[in-house]
Structure formats: C-alpha cells, structure tokens
Amino acid sequence: MAETPLVETPWQTVGPFFHYALPFEGGERLATGATPGTHIIVEGRLLDADGAAVPDGLIEIWQANAAGRYSHPEDSQDKPLDPDFDGFGRTPTDEEGWFRFYTVKPGAVPGRDNAPQAPHICISVMGRGILRRLVTRLYFADEAANAYDPVLGLVPEERRATLIAAPGGDGTTYRLDIRLQGDNETVFFDI
C-alpha cells in the first residue's frame, strides 16, 4: 500500500457525557407514516462482557430505502428515492441498554462485482469504554437471500447468528442484541 500524505485522525471514545450534544429529536425515527415500504421496528440491547446492560452507549444506523437505494450521490441505481427518507438514525441506549429504531425494511443493494447482497442495516456502536467505533450489520432472519450474502459468507458459520435479527410475534419488530464481548460476541467488521 502506498504511503498517503496524511493519516486518519485517531478515534477517541464519545465518553459518558454526549447526551446533550449528539442525540437529536426524532433520531430514532427514520420513517414517517408516508414512507413507502414495510414499516418495522429494529430493537435490541447493548450488553458488555458480563451480559450487563450498557446504559451509556450510542447507536447509529445507515440503510437503504425500501427500494434498495441509498440517499447518497454515489448511489446511481435506477431505483426510486424518497426525499423524506435519509436512511440515517441515531439513538442513545437507555438505562437497560435498549435501543430502538422506527424505520422501513431496506431493499437489497448490490455488493462487489454486482453480487447481490441480502437486505441489511449498517450499525455503528459507540459509548463510554468504546475507544473506537465498532461496526456491525443487521440482517433479517426471514430473508432467503442471507444464504448467498457475500458479507455473511466471510463470517465463520457458527458466528453468523449474531448478525441476524429475528422477527417478533407481530412480524414487524426485529430484535438484535449487540454483545461487545463474551458468549455469542457480536461479529464486528474491519472496514
């Protein structure tokens, strides 16, 4: 790899005191009633090595719209954009480590070499004691395309379940706990 003239500034933890600065009103609500697509709730708990709640975490998500298009200039796919859906969410975890987003199920977006990817949501995990962002993905248990997803294919089979959210009884709530360490530690990606 060639030397670059500059090097990325180091990450540092958001610390415990970000709550009055980063969360914004409606940050957990990506979709409005008028947003096209299947409306879903994505929720889970952020847990530490001992399974204890992380009550001072910050979760951000990034996703395509229901048609499978990102609200971003570099997504030139011929799919509809929804001006009211920017695909970004941000929420602090609560006292019991819960986070919850109100959104629509993303459509599929292409991967490298146009290999199809299964629908997924990109997740950033930050918080006190988390020096640098941890990156993971959420996949949906009811998607047959998971079997062929090239990113899931990079993950050791016995760990894939940590990325797959199960639908609740109502069929619209998907739960995925994020375990920072220990039993069933979530798969985190080096991007």
Place this chain on the structure above:
Amino acid sequence: MSQPPAYRREQPGSQPASHSPGYVSTIARSPRQPLVILPHTLSEITGPVYGHARIGPLDADLTRQHEGEPLGERIIVSGRVLDENGRPQPGTLVELWQANSAGRYIHVRDQHPAPLDPNFTGAGRTVTDENGVYRFVTIKPGAYPWRNHPNAWRPPHIHFSVFGPSFVTRLVTQMYFPGDPLLAFDPIYNSVADPKAAARMISQFDLATTVPDWALGYRFDIVLRGRDATPMEA
C-alpha cells in the same frame, strides 16, 4: 457497474486498540474475537448526508447561546476537514461538545463538584465550507477528575464528531491542547500507542486566527479516511 471505488484500509498503528486496559472501562466493552475484514460495498462508500437543515445561526458560537457570556478563556477553534489524500471535505457536519471552564459538563451524570455555568451549554455544530473549513467560538474547557484510577484527571479536551462523505469516513475524536502536562498520564489519549499518531489529536496555538483584544486561536485539522488512489474495475 464498475467496482465501487474503495476507501483505503486503516493505516497500521494509526488508531487506538479497542482493548486498552489502562482505560478500565474498555476491559468489559471491547471485543475479543478478531474483526472480520469487510471489502467495501455500496453500503460502506455511501453514508449519511445529514444535518444541514438542523444548523442554527448560533450553533457554532458557544459563547452566545445564553443571555450572558460564559466564564473562562474565550477561544476560536478552527481548521480544515481533509481526507488522507489532502483533499478538503466541504459540506460535512462537524459536531462538538465539551466541559465548561471549570471542568464540568452540563450532563446530569457529571457529579464533579465544580460550578455549572448558566451561560454555557457546551454543545455546537457547523458545516464545513467549500474549502473544508470549520470555525467555532467557545471557551477553553477545564480539566476534571474521573474515577479510572487514583488521582486520575482528564486533560482539557473538546469532543469532535464528523461524518465525511461515507459510512467509512465517520470519525469521533477528542481535540487536546498543546503543552498539556496531563496528556502523559491520560489513558484515553495514550490508547493511541504511537506518540506520533496520538499527537494528531493535539491542536496548535495559531496567532493568525487569534483575534486581537478578543480571543486566542487554536487550529485543529481533522483527517478522514481517503479513497484508494487506484479504483479497481470489476
């Protein structure tokens, strides 16, 4: 469609280790399994284009958000947001938060017995201009104690959050001040093991942005991950 132009991978040694036991809270909050290397897809080279509509006119001046002026040393913090190739990053959201001049955050969980300042919240945001430049007016934050180890003090610092053009370029860091004797003892600063890399978080005093008879200037350039020079075709 050609292969998405990927971003560079992380430069070895440029970032803190998630597991940095000197910062005690990392011990139970850092993964032990190796990270899985994810070749960038459309999902990573896109990212939130966010915040412009939410910026108010006083959001970049933390000294004018209340009736009166906050106590402390007024400073101007400015700089450029660049990528690793030296290209300015225009139109990107920069968010910042900090303690007041006495070293106290307005946050409910901050129990440090130093005074709150009714004229200081300590949160700001702005968007970089066409040259990637941002500028904040604020007051110099104070040092404060924390419970990481006996007699532990955080050096004065300002938290910065930046998006950049993609999911890959997201960055949250802390800006420190030059010549601070507390840096040598701070496990968060020193979680970046290479002193040369850690020094990238130290701002520089800058006479050129110092406004005579009014406020000291500090410069802090922020570097986000850059594109790979040679995009590959599929």
